[in-house]
Amino acid sequence: MRALRSAQRAVIAETIAVGSELLVGGRSDSNSLFITEALGRLGIEVRFKSIVGDDQADMVQVLKTAANRAGVVIMTGGLGPTVDDCTREAVAKATGRRLARRKAAFDGMTARLAQWGRTPNKGQLRQATIPAGATVVANPVGSAPGFVLAWKGATIVTLPGVPREMEAMMTESVIPFLADQLARSKQAAPQPIIRHTFHTWGLPEAEVDAKLLGLIPKGLSVDVGLLASPMGVLVSLTTKSGGAESVSGIRLASLVDEVRARLRDCLFAEGREAMEDVVGRLLCEQRRTVALAESCTGGLIGHRLTQVPGSSAYVDRGAICYSNQSKSEMLGVPVVLIAKHGAVSREVAAAMAKGIRERAGVSVGLSVTGIAGPGGATETKPVGLVYVGLDGGAEGSLTKEFRFHGDRSVVKQRSSQAALELLRRWLIAHGGAASPRD
Amino acid sequence: MRALRSAQRAVIAETIAVGSELLVGGRSDSNSLFITEALGRLGIEVRFKSIVGDDQADMVQVLKTAANRAGVVIMTGGLGPTVDDCTREAVAKATGRRLARRKAAFDGMTARLAQWGRTPNKGQLRQATIPAGATVVANPVGSAPGFVLAWKGATIVTLPGVPREMEAMMTESVIPFLADQLARSKQAAPQPIIRHTFHTWGLPEAEVDAKLLGLIPKGLSVDVGLLASPMGVLVSLTTKSGGAESVSGIRLASLVDEVRARLRDCLFAEGREAMEDVVGRLLCEQRRTVALAESCTGGLIGHRLTQVPGSSAYVDRGAICYSNQSKSEMLGVPVVLIAKHGAVSREVAAAMAKGIRERAGVSVGLSVTGIAGPGGATETKPVGLVYVGLDGGAEGSLTKEFRFHGDRSVVKQRSSQAALELLRRWLIAHGGAASPRD
Numbered sequence: 001m002r003a004l005r006s007a008q009r010a011v012i013a014e015t016i017a018v019g020s021e022l023l024v025g026g027r028s029d030s031n032s033l034f035i036t037e038a039l040g041r042l043g044i045e046v047r048f049k050s051i052v053g054d055d056q057a058d059m060v061q062v063l064k065t066a067a068n069r070a071g072v073v074i075m076t077g078g079l080g081p082t083v084d085d086c087t088r089e090a091v092a093k094a095t096g097r098r099l100a101r102r103k104a105a106f107d108g109m110t111a112r113l114a115q116w117g118r119t120p121n122k123g124q125l126r127q128a129t130i131p132a133g134a135t136v137v138a139n140p141v142g143s144a145p146g147f148v149l150a151w152k153g154a155t156i157v158t159l160p161g162v163p164r165e166m167e168a169m170m171t172e173s174v175i176p177f178l179a180d181q182l183a184r185s186k187q188a189a190p191q192p193i194i195r196h197t198f199h200t201w202g203l204p205e206a207e208v209d210a211k212l213l214g215l216i217p218k219g220l221s222v223d224v225g226l227l228a229s230p231m232g233v234l235v236s237l238t239t240k241s242g243g244a245e246s247v248s249g250i251r252l253a254s255l256v257d258e259v260r261a262r263l264r265d266c267l268f269a270e271g272r273e274a275m276e277d278v279v280g281r282l283l284c285e286q287r288r289t290v291a292l293a294e295s296c297t298g299g300l301i302g303h304r305l306t307q308v309p310g311s312s313a314y315v316d317r318g319a320i321c322y323s324n325q326s327k328s329e330m331l332g333v334p335v336v337l338i339a340k341h342g343a344v345s346r347e348v349a350a351a352m353a354k355g356i357r358e359r360a361g362v363s364v365g366l367s368v369t370g371i372a373g374p375g376g377a378t379e380t381k382p383v384g385l386v387y388v389g390l391d392g393g394a395e396g397s398l399t400k401e402f403r404f405h406g407d408r409s410v411v412k413q414r415s416s417q418a419a420l421e422l423l424r425r426w427l428i429a430h431g432g433a434a435s436p437r438d
Numbered sequence: 439m440r441a442l443r444s445a446q447r448a449v450i451a452e453t454i455a456v457g458s459e460l461l462v463g464g465r466s467d468s469n470s471l472f473i474t475e476a477l478g479r480l481g482i483e484v485r486f487k488s489i490v491g492d493d494q495a496d497m498v499q500v501l502k503t504a505a506n507r508a509g510v511v512i513m514t515g516g517l518g519p520t521v522d523d524c525t526r527e528a529v530a531k532a533t534g535r536r537l538a539r540r541k542a543a544f545d546g547m548t549a550r551l552a553q554w555g556r557t558p559n560k561g562q563l564r565q566a567t568i569p570a571g572a573t574v575v576a577n578p579v580g581s582a583p584g585f586v587l588a589w590k591g592a593t594i595v596t597l598p599g600v601p602r603e604m605e606a607m608m609t610e611s612v613i614p615f616l617a618d619q620l621a622r623s624k625q626a627a628p629q630p631i632i633r634h635t636f637h638t639w640g641l642p643e644a645e646v647d648a649k650l651l652g653l654i655p656k657g658l659s660v661d662v663g664l665l666a667s668p669m670g671v672l673v674s675l676t677t678k679s680g681g682a683e684s685v686s687g688i689r690l691a692s693l694v695d696e697v698r699a700r701l702r703d704c705l706f707a708e709g710r711e712a713m714e715d716v717v718g719r720l721l722c723e724q725r726r727t728v729a730l731a732e733s734c735t736g737g738l739i740g741h742r743l744t745q746v747p748g749s750s751a752y753v754d755r756g757a758i759c760y761s762n763q764s765k766s767e768m769l770g771v772p773v774v775l776i777a778k779h780g781a782v783s784r785e786v787a788a789a790m791a792k793g794i795r796e797r798a799g800v801s802v803g804l805s806v807t808g809i810a811g812p813g814g815a816t817e818t819k820p821v822g823l824v825y826v827g828l829d830g831g832a833e834g835s836l837t838k839e840f841r842f843h844g845d846r847s848v849v850k851q852r853s854s855q856a857a858l859e860l861l862r863r864w865l866i867a868h869g870g871a872a873s874p875r876d
Contacts, residue, residue, distance in 0.1 A: 019663075019665070020661060020663050020676070021663045021664070021665035021672065021674065022487075023470065023474060023484050023485070023486075023487055024470060024471055024474050024633075024674075025467040025468065025469065025470025025471045025474065025487075027467070027665075027667070029463040029467065030463065031463065032461065032462060032463025033462055033463045036461065036462050036463065046461055046462075047461070047490070047491060047493070047496055048461075048488065048489070048490055048496065048500065049460075049461055049463075049488065049489035049490075050486065050487070050488050050489075051486070051487035051488075051489075052485070052486055052487075053485060054661075054663075055485070058485055058486065061507060062486065065503055069499060081644075082647055082664075084662075084663075084664075195462075206519075209520055223458060223492075224522075225457075225458050225459045225492075225522075226459070226520075227457070227459040234459065236459065236462075238458070292737075292758065294737070294740075296744075297741070297744075298737075298740045298741050298743070298744025298745075298749075298753070298756075299730075299732070299736075299737030299738065299739065299740025299741040299744065299756055299758065300737065300741040301737065302732075302736045302737025302738075302740070302741075302758040303735070303736050303737040303738040303740075303741045303850075305736070306734075306735075306736025306737065306758075306760065306810075306850075307736075307846065307847060307850070309811075309812050309813065309846055310813065311736075311760075312760055312761070312814070315736070315758075315760045316760060316761045316763075316764060317757070317758055317759050317760055317761060317764035317768060318736075318737055318756075318757075318758030318760075319755070319756075319757060319758070319768070320730065320737065320740040320744075320753075320755055320756030320757070320758065321755050322744065322749075322750055322753045322754060322755055322756075323750070323754045323755060325754075326754055326755035326798065329797070329798075330755060330757070330768070359767070360764065360767075372744075373747075374747050375747065375748065376750070408745065408747055409745060412741075412744075412745070
């Protein structure tokens with residue numbers, strides 16, 4: 001590793017997540033996004049992420065490595081009351097500090113437990129022991145206190161792994177502490193790291209990549225990132241800390257405009273907005289209501305739309321019509337139509353969208369029928385064949401055919417995304433022309 | 439770090455995931471679960487997990503640290519055709535090897551691209567360059583080859599980050615290679631690491647923890663792990679590699695039995711089964727069909743049940759009845775009942791379950807109505823108040839009230855889990871007495 005000057009190291013961060021279960025994976029890691037963004041606003045860049053089990057010797061090793069390459073180390077987890085929780089002990093051991101019960105930690109914890117009508121047990125008393133010289137970080141949400149410790153030029157921060165607690169402690173204590181530390185240092189204040197994300201749908205990663213060729217002028221320290229998932233390809237522009245040439249807001253804004261222009265055919269959202277947020281916003285703005293008729297997606301579109309707070313204003317209802325009989329009974333799809341074209345057909349998708357729109361009396365009906373697999377395919381209808389239907393009454397209707405690759409879960413995800421994208425485009429095209437509810 | 443004898447180090451693994459987007463997080467990491475389980479069957483324990491961006495110097499640093507503490511290092515990602523992809527270069531640099539185009543890598547890649555009707559571009563030609571002395575790992579699914587390299591007593595494996603490609607290459611090449619390497623070594627073959635997981639619902643983590651107190655006899659090298667999420671508390675028993683006392687199958691089996699006994703009131707599944715798998719299996723076995731009436735879950739229960747292959751055999755339909763009007767129109771819930779008790783009430787939950795069962799002609803109807811938040815609360819009905827209803831016709835009906843904490847997404851998840859758990863218990867209690875479909 002190239003030797004880092006302390007000015008550089010001060011703006012490099014590493015996160016350490018503690019917990020044997022985390023080594024196994026399989027869960028979404030929401031803490032990283034929060035920590036990366038919060039530190040980025042201070043100009044501190046998360047460059048390394050480590051995950052280690054509840055083994056104290058392993059934790060000591062990981063912590064020493066981190067403090068050597070990063071100026072800010074954020075450790076989450078392992079502060080609980082059970083014997084497994086040994087983050088306090090590991091930090092004390094790595095830094096050669098003694099653990100002792102601290103009044104600030106003890107008082108905060110007992111006050112919190114008292115609110116819940118409890119008194120601390122033996123394990124919880126351990127939670128109030130903190131390495132000597134560390135500053136206690138109050139936990140405004142839970143019982144486990146955290147702490148901040150300066151060691152060999154690095155700032156070591158330990159916080160609970162529970163997202164709600166970690167976020168509150170970062171916001172209320174750690175970020176102000178780090179901001180103050182940067183302000184006091186003799187170095188020039190680092191530029192905030194700005195990350196702008198773009199969400200695209202409909203093009204493979206390689207084609208999105210090709211569209212962005214030559215985007216960044218030589219010497220400008222902006223990273224372009226791409227990440228493909230069943231929901232589309234995410235593109236990010238990130239200004240780097242300590243880059244060769246600092247990026248002004250104006251230069252980044254013009255790059256953002258350039259990306260928008262290059263990706264205009266496949267861009268559906270930016271920043272924290274997901275497809276369901278965008279569709280929800282358009283439905284709200286246009287005072288429209290929607291009803292769903294889902295076969296192969298099985299309720300996923302309804303689930304996604306209703307993840308958005310306030311969605312009850314525009315989601316009226318949905319029919320999950322898995323059986324053929326339910327398509328006829330719930331949506332009025334003629335039995336003969338299903339017999340003639342099959343349940344997975346353009347005709348049935350159209351009838352489903354029309355049926356739910358009419359029965360619900362909403363502005364627009366959206367339908368999906370397809371073969372999610374692994375079973376259900378025929379010679380002419382392979383797994384991944386999906387039809388999306390949209391019915392806007394007097395404003396017209398349309399259907400679209402898709403052939404997706406992937407397992408059942410991927411086909412469901414892609415189908416839901418394709419349906420919502422069809423709705424998004426339709427809403428944009430049909431702008432202000434909302435028809436009132438019957 | 440304590441000095442590790444090579445016999446120990448050979449059974450310690452580290453995974454390194456490469457990609458700047460991964461540092462930001464927010465996505466579920468499915469690769470770790472697969473790698474941990476596959477290596478565990480060989481007796482190799484993943485003890486460290488690192489994530490690093492596309493910066494070559496950072497990658498070199500992380501790789502050197504990993505190879506120093508782990509005998510097996512699995513690197514995923516950064517093997518693609520774009521300039522950002524520099525895993526090959528980083529491994530070459532860290533190990534002091536030269537990169538050169540290798541016939542095995544080139545032939546495999548061009549053959550794969552030819553299947554897709556393409557010829558390699560300049561970026562893809564780079565993918566066929568491999569560090570000197572490395573063994574090429576064929577990619578049976580995609581175009582990027584991987585490689586295995588022995589360096590300073592560690593085995594460094596590089597694979598694409600795409601789960602499907604990584605899994606195929608691990609299964610077909612890497613695992614047999616590592617098994618062979620272990621067999622040739624003069625050390626005694628390591629015991630496979632066995633991990634048994636239990637899924638519980640209804641008790642907080644601290645209470646599950648208390649039930650497991652004193653479970654593991656002193657000196658026995660079995661780890662007990664707990665991980666809380668909105669879907670419940672996961673408990674795992676893991677035998678450790680190189681532990682003080684090896685754990686025989688009989689001893690582990692008796693521990694598994696003991697856990698089952700201690701957790702019997704809250705245990706709903708084991709191993710890879712999720713709640714929707716268990717409910718699906720019971721519905722199948724009992725030849726029953728189910729229909730759903732979802733208000734605050736908005737389709738999530740339908741989505742979860744239909745994630746299971748073959749679920750079309752027992753999921754007939756679902757009504758996502760978000761508006762009050764839809765509860766009456768789709769389920770026949772009397773308008774006066776809603777006016778009298780409110781849409782979020784025990785009475786409406788019961789009527790919803792009955793309505794969907796009767797209309798669908800299925801064995802059992804399942805309903806949820808509640809306040810997911812953040813809006814919608816009243817003085818007597820707080821956010822998180824949820825009613826679940828189940829109607830089994832002649833076999834009886836029941837309702838249950840819940841008061842959940844958490845944000846909109848958490849309340850939806852917990853509500854779906856509570857509803858499926860109610861159904862699971864009801865199916866077990868009503869065993870063979872399935873009523874035929876009308």
